[in-house]
Amino acid sequence: MSKNIAFIGLGNMGAGMAANLVKTGFSVTAFDLLPAALEAAAASGCDTASSAIEAVAGAEVIVSMLPNGQIVEDLYIHQDKLLDAIDNSALVIDCSTVAPANARAMIAAASERGIAAIDAPVSGGVAAAAAGSLAFMCGGEESACAAAKPILEAMGANIFRAGEAGAGQVAKICNNMLLAIHMTGTAEALQLGMDNGLDPAVLSEIMLKSSGCNWSLEKYNPVPGVMEGVPANNNYQGGFMVDLMLKDLGLAMEASLASKSSTPMGAAARNLYNLHKNNGAADNGSMDFSSIAEFYKR
Ligand code: NAD
Secondary structure (H helix, E strand, O other), rough: OOOOEEOOOOOOHHHHHHHHHHOOEEEEEEOOOOHHHHHHHOOOOOOOOOOOOHHHHHOOOEOOOOOOHHHHHHHHHHHOOHHHHHOOOOOEEOOOOOOHHHHHHHHHHHHHHOOOEEOOOEEEHHHHHHOOOEEEEEEOOHHHHHHHHHHHHEEEEEEEEEEOOOOOHHHHHHHHHHHHHHHHHHHHHHHHHHHEEEOOOOOOOHOOOOEEEEEEHHHHOOOOOOOOOOHHHHHHOOOHHHHHHHHHHOOOOHHHOOOOOOHHHHHHHHHEEEEEEEHOOHHHOOEEEHHHHHHHHO
């Protein structure tokens, strides 16, 4: 496995992903704006570059894991003009969560230069990135998605092709909107039970074997003391931050506006998470998203 990979954006997610590429035998050249992120990448076996342009020189595959769509467009198209420095036989895989429109803009600009590119956002948090068990939802031409598969398999357990350019982002937005809806619903039902004298552990056990069963209840119970090893049992630290859920719900609302879809449940979940973020003296944005249970608490 000798492919040269440039990896840009070695934050909470990218660090583990790049380390897994190295473990699989790829040669990885990393770039991040933060020196500390680059030092950590070097410690996990990556070569480091002093700019994104330097990182992509000679790269056969470019993987990026960046905070938002503006940064992705600025990096590839507008500011750094990275696409102009990438060999046209290379493959670009952007794993950042961005609006479908950002993904389509980057992929179209790549295509104009004869470069194959796909969007491949992930499901699974920092722990899954470190463990190499992410799910990738790909959008782009079939041949490009097929070429990306061996790279993505080094970082994930499930690789899907959702459709054409931007389709991976649409799948990601739909999934996370549903996640927010069933998490808020689960917290709401458990609080209703507690307000009426039920033990949340007993109620959870009942609903797990009844028609209210869902992923949040099964894997991520939001009430402290019900389930081992979940953020609810660790003061809602670790896991998936409220701020990131708000970002994804914002993208879902933008997408629903663009397609004139009705998403009343998603809109309610977004508002609930916004209220929760700003509820109380401290900003709750860095708490795990299951902390929405606190918002329902009397
Ligand atoms: P992060 O902020 O920890 O990491 C982003 C990294 O990108 C930072 O190290 C930053 O310095 C770097 N960066 C920013 N602009 C850059 C540029 N122009 N050039 C090079 N490096 C640059 O974010 P994260 O938690 O790793 O998330 C990354 C992406 O993954 C986001 O789009 C997020 O929505 C998505 N995501 C995150 C999670 C999660 O649980 N954290 C889960 C699924 C998806």
